[in-house]
Amino acid sequence: MFIDIPSELEAALINFPLPEWELDGPFLTETTVERYRSELAVAPQFVETTATLRHALTGEGGGYAVLRLGNLAKALGIDNGRFLRLATAFATDVATPFSPFPRWPLWKDIGVKVDKDPGKSSGIGYNAFHMDLVNASRPPDFTTLLCVRRDPLGGGPSILSDAHAAVARLSEDCRALLAESAYHYGTFFDLFGVGEEYKPFPILGSSDPDGGFVRFTAKMLSRSDLSRAHADAARRLAEELVQGQVSFMLQPGDYLMVNQRRFLHGREPLHSGQNTVPAADRRLLLQLFLRARGLATTRP
């Protein structure tokens, strides 16, 4: 679901002064949220555009959207604080921005690290289907990725898949295994606003107080020690996710937002030869997490 900004709105936003945001612990303050929402509400077509955005993320059959902010990025400069404030304001209309990582700024860089585990965030390989903060008791409701630079060698399309649709294609036996508290992944420390460590967890959890998550990362298949039966069930889910995937290349200024209760995300490998690309020219995304203000807006 790609959403263009009407040209009337683009023209208005180029000259729109937004104040810098303020944080209260990990969260954007209520004052900032109110200011961003009320100031932008008067811009032509803003209310209609964000209604379309929210519907794409939480309406029937929805779960992700790409807001095309490329023209604004070009006009303002993508490194300009004013551009990032506009992107933050669009996000704020969906849910409240926050940073679970106390040592990182609100928007976290996801660059390219040639020496890192290639399958992990900022690695150069296949970033398999996952939800972010999968092992937190309260994962972010939305994860969002703003594209600053694409892979200059042409790799790294984003992949998205409807998690509930994939689960529905599995056998009952398989679903029963996925509902057992038999899965774990990763480490958990020094995180704000996402609850406690959840370990072990069920992939399909009716006991999950928030409901709705398909708590899955295909990265657990190679990095967590799982029983044979549970690993097989998880592998089948990973295969169904790939079966149902959509893929597209983010362009500079594209802002991908994912409802983590509906869709899982990942990324195809970057093109080979990243070693030959100067660090300053490599692919760069900025990541921001959002917390829903009311559960009613995010339940399927």
Ligand SMILES: O=C(O)CCC(=O)C(=O)O
């Ligand atoms: O690089 C990408 O496009 C996705 C990165 C991602 O999903 C993550 O870091 O959690």
Ligand SMILES: [Fe+2]
């Ligand atoms: Fe992710």
